[in-house]
Amino acid sequence: MSDGARRLFGTDGIRGVANRAPMDAATALRLGQAAGRFFNRGQHRHRVVIGKDTRLSGYMLEPALTAGFVGAGMDVVLVGPLPTPAIALLTRSLRADLGVMISASHNPFEDNGIKLFGPDGLKLSDAQEGEIEALMGGDLAGALAMPRRLGRASRLEDAPGRYIEAVKASFSRGRSLEGLRIVVDCAHGAAYKVAPTVLWELGAEVVSIGVAPDGFNINEGCGSTAPGALAALVRERRADLGIALDGDADRLVLVDETGAVVDGDQILALIASSWAAEGKLRGGGVVATVMSNLGLERFLQTKGLTLHRTKVGDRYVGEAMRERGCNLGGEQSGHVILSDHGTTGDGLVAALQVLSVLVEEKRPASEMLRRFAPLPQKLVNVRFAGGAPLKDERVVEAIAAAEAELGARGRVLIRPSGTEPLIRVMVEAEEEALVQSLTARLAEVIRTASAVPARAAAE
Structure with missing residues (x-):
């Protein structure tokens, strides 16, 4: 199944409004059956770890997923409310075949989501998610275990510890x-x-x-x-x-x-410079997404380090870290992956790395967490009703003109949202006035090509 054929999985699992498809009990049950079939290979007893955050809808999705996995012949270990990185950790330490986190991250309680981790504690690849989604769309009768082979569910009481x-x-x-x-x-x-x-x-x-x-x-x-x-x-x-x-x-x-x-870029800068000085930074640099500030890139260059950029999504950051042999990566939004200590973003572990530097240096956070002056950066979302506005000749020409005007003084990043009918327009430059004018100009051209009134654009 190609990435373009995926409908349920986005950049970070499945997400939606709780009790509405696809974030309903029926879909969760089917996901459990399909993922159970996908991972239920070999003769050993198969196991899945399920964690969640504190949303009310977790009480609906957790038993639905459990039923799906048990019906597919997998034992289920329930750990209750725990951070996402804890689920990745427990999946590995318990030698489980699969880890599941029920959460919509920073979204409001009305939403929920389901993230899947493989036995290595890494988020599933696009290809793996595509195969599971293909199974969900087919006949799952073959995924159901015989009565004697049904799984069991138990609760791991010492998971938080x-x-x-x-x-x-x-x-x-x-x-x-x-x-x-x-x-x-x-x-x-x-x-x-x-x-x-x-x-x-x-x-x-x-x-x-x-x-x-x-x-x-x-x-x-x-x-x-x-x-x-x-x-x-x-x-x-x-x-x-x-x-x-x-x-x-x-x-x-x-x-x-x-x-x-203090955002994720400054956190990455502090940890990178500290680890580099201690000889702990691997791969000669840091992995971050296209959204990270140009100021971070220039700061790292002064340290002889490289910033490797990926598309948005901490999963892609993690993949690039493994490919390049880096042990530090993250996003401006605050996902920080420290592969010496875990397989996915962990806010608490990242905070401890910063605190370690503060303790060692005995200097206030305001000094230590201002590693570089960020370049002015502005992000505008332009909603569109359909079609492909980024292929419109007017938009292509406007982007080329903006890039030519900026030269080496900044950059333009325009990309479609992975979850909504939005075009994200980001401009970064050394002059605030230039950022504002170019952002407004590009947003207006895209809005015109999209035939959507100005009031539909959200900043």
Whole structure:
């Protein structure tokens, strides 16, 4: 099945509005059956690990997936609310054939999603997802086990403790967080118990918010996409650092002691320079997506390091890291992959790498997390009703003209959204006025080619 034929799987699994196709119980059941058939190979007893975040709809999707896998002859290990990286870790440590995370990451509670991990703890490839989707579209009668071969479901009670110990092991030996006051915002999500515990056990004074999930409040005015409350509390409590995780805790943003928000590019810059100085950085550089700021690329060049860019999606970052032998990669949005410590983005592990540097340098976060001055960057979303506006001659000419005007002073990135009928227009340059004018000009040309009124574009 070609990538273009995929309908259910997007850039990060399956996602949609809960209790509406494809994020309904019927699809989850069928996915369990199809994925069970795909991974149920060989004579050993097959096992799948299922975790989730704190959304109400997890109570619907978890048993539906469990029924599908059990019916396909796979044993199911349920671990309850845990971060996405914990599911990747447990899939490997339990020698499972498959890991499943039920989460829509930073989206509101109305949405949910399903992410799949292979036995190596890596997200499935486009080709693997395509094969599973093809199985879902066919006759699954052959996937159903005989009564004697049905699977069993059990709950792993010590799963949180296993993840906590693994995260603590990523923190430099001999160092402690004693004397640091840290505010952590868990977004009422999957890390609401484990994140404060890790920081406290490493010696920090911990102030926790976003740790009272009720099924509805995940990411609501909190977490990595809304760090305003965290920033205010960091200033109020005179904390040394603020950590904001998203709903499944696979990404983060930080807040320094002044209340300034720090994105994934600055986090990558700090870790890269620290690891390079210690001889720990492999591959001669860092992997990031096309969205990362040009300032990061120039900063790395001053250190003799290369920035390798991929298309948007932490899965593609991970694939490029393995291809290039790199052990550090991530996204501007806060996904940071540290392959020495895990197979996927882990907001808590990334935060500990930053804290390790702060402890070693004994300097405030505001100094250490301002590695470079980012170039002005603007992103505009242009909605279109159909067709292929990026192939329109007017759009092609406008893009070429903008690139010629920028030259080496910046860059233009225009791409379709993978989940919505949107064209994303990003311009980055050394002059703010140029960024604003080029973004407006390109958005207008695309809007005209798309025959969509100006009011339909969202910034």
